[in-house]
Amino acid sequence: MVKTGRLSGKNDSMNQKLRIISIVVAIAFSCSAGWAQRVSKQTQMNEFVTALMKKMTLDEKLGQLNLITPAARTGPFATKNATAKMMDGSAGNVFGVLGTPSSVHSKLSLADSSRLKIPLLSGLDIIHGYKTIFPIPLGLSCTWDSTLIERTARIAAVEATAAGYNWTFSPMVDITRDPRWGRVMEGSGEDPFLGSIIARAMVKGYQGKDLKDPTSLMACIKHFGMYGAAEAGRDYNTTDMSRLSMYQNYLPPYKAAVDAGAGSVMCSFNEVDGIPATANKWLLTDLLRNQWGFNGFVVTDYNAVQELIAHGVAADYKQAAQLSLSAGVDMDMVSESMIASLKDLLKAGKVSMAQIDAACSRVLEAKYKLGLLSGSARQFDAARAAQVTLTDENKSIAKLAALKSFVLLENKNNTLPLKKNTHIALIGPFANNQREMFSSWVIAGDVKSVVTIYDGIRAKASETIYAEGSQVNDDTITIKKRGGSFDSLKQQRMIKEAVDAAQKSDVIVTVLGESSTMSGEARSRTDISIPHCQRELLKALKSTGKPVILLLLNGRPLTIQEDLLYTDAVVEIWRPGTEAGNAIADVLFGDYNPSGKLTMTFPRSVGQIPVYYNHKNTGRPYLGKQEYVSSYMDQYNSPLYSFGYGLSYTTFKYSQISLSDTLLRGTKAKLKATITVTNSGSYAGEETVQLYLNDPVASVTRPVEELKHFQKVFLKPGESKQVTFDITANDLKFFNSNLKWDWEAGRFVVFIGGGSDMVKTAGFVWEK
């Protein structure tokens, strides 16, 4: 028996070894097979593109560098004679074509009349959905759910490709710390770690597994780079920051999207280190291509080549085109400076044929990767368009995304959730409006498909009365600069009507904030409060003595400190999209327990901006009542709501942190940080458990905390779960003053909790 046992033990271990060897060999083989396959695909593409380019005239090549738009939907002007240009090949790419799928298809087929019939890249700003509209990206990021976000991007891709588009100008991955900037709504907030996760998810969602798949949409990472740091939050303004801050805080999401395989990058309007991004060789070639290995193409932003003149780096459009091509731009959006001048510049020896060929081949490679150059791969399919658009399943994902994006900011005395038989007065200029559930970045969405807040609530509580209550904005400068009107007599009547309605009800639900045109591109504001006329309505509602629930509809963090005096509960609903009303009703009546967590800090006042959670300590941190420390005389340092904040109808209790070790050594060590989270309230709910690290002593100053991990847990009332995070030396890394991504030995602090300022802490030492 013993002998047999020992023998079989030997056999087992031999078998084990053989198994391991065969697995290693299989992996090596499949890796090298995968590698060989990639190389051969690359070779095939190069051969194809080279052969095609041999047939092309210089004019035809320049056409591929030209991106036009038939309508000025998102910029100051449209392209003249767009149809003719698509037909003769002088515009190889188009964006912003709208219509029914078949009319879009016929416009996109215009290139069939050109000599070589090279299909167009057909772009569109599909920012948070094509026909099925999801919450704005800032709202989506508050779900902290990359799988769901990837799903929304996939749905957008499936719907949009069926209608003939093959390219989206998304994801917008700019880090944003200044809510005065209207474009914060298009991104994922202030944190580079979370921003990177979301950037990857969106690229994967749009592009699918293979760009050749007819449902894949090529992604375009924008706006490269640092566009989110526009000075004073004024759109298109200068950005100026250290390389260290770029590398540490702003570049990671662009890099993550590049690593995820995004096919294109859009350079930004702003300057970087004194050179506009469009003409910035360091940015577009040294960093993007040479350091990061990006192998797609670079498109400018709208008319940005021409704008080099106003920036003051080019004397005329010819010089602007020369600078752009030389910096690494492959495609000129709308300005047509390249097509108008590259021939002359070539003759004058100011640009080379090799530069033009390189740009042209990158654009053709994109078309090849999308399968546009292989005939049948991208045939328009009207039946598919009808089948995949605005389906029940798509709408159910839109509803889920909206539900998960809502952030419960306040809930005094458990005002929410409401009982279904509550008599509600629903008040506010956005409460019964379909278009206002979208943002200014919904270009193709179907307004008629939107469930208004009124309809959503009425489906659950028939005793709901509605009054508009207020006009949107009475700010005289906005009205003067942007149009619109305000009628004060009408306003008094509206408020009275709303108060009358409120008096007949048990509770007031009011939807206030910004209209869809108050955030987005070119929508910077210096005063980011709820417009004064709406606040007057809010005060009047509060004076009725009824509980007031404020649903905040907006595209940026607002300064709502004063409004809290007139409210009992506040839910941030962002701009929720197609399923707005259904999702809001579920939250109001407790059919869904809100779980969103802020991804951008809410300031107490505009004077605090920029205020963000991962700030530095300074040499004189404010620790209480002191003189000569870093603080305001008239304001707290802390924001109103910090990154990661969000309440629930239930409460979550956190235990102390338990660490697997307090002294670690070397790059391979692993630390386990465990915490027990208990649902200590009476509703089931989801919590996002967040882990932050701080490196108190390093060769360069480090933020007071940085998000490194998070996990979601769903807990029934009374239920507890242990949540364990693996911390590795990688999590300790940062960019040092040589811009090297590395870690330094020393003491560290770990914070775990349900928000960046609601945490338990523990410490450990990690040696080299």
Ligand code: BGC
């Ligand atoms: C915006 C881009 C957008 C482009 C095309 C520009 O004005 O900055 O984000 O993709 O227009 O619509």
